[in-house]
Amino acid sequence: MGESEKLALLERYSRGEISAVELRRRLGGISYGEVLIELAARDLPLPRAPQAGREDRLALAREMLFPKGP
Numbered sequence: 001m002g003e004s005e006k007l008a009l010l011e012r013y014s015r016g017e018i019s020a021v022e023l024r025r026r027l028g029g030i031s032y033g034e035v036l037i038e039l040a041a042r043d044l045p046l047p048r049a050p051q052a053g054r055e056d057r058l059a060l061a062r063e064m065l066f067p068k069g070p
């Protein structure tokens with residue numbers, strides 16, 4: 001894979017167009033730590049959840065990660 005293809009994938013991930021799993025797979029199974037290094041080297045931000053519906057998604061994630069006791 002060429003540098004321009006790698007940059008295009010990293011930019012798509014940074015914009016939230018592809019998932020971290022997809023990015024890592026397409027970059028040959030690199031670790032998430034390597035993804036962070038690649039983003040930082042190109043001054044690309046981490047993807048952000050869309051504003052619309054963000055609160056609902058965060059609430060769902062909290063429920064899944066921190067379930068209430070019986």
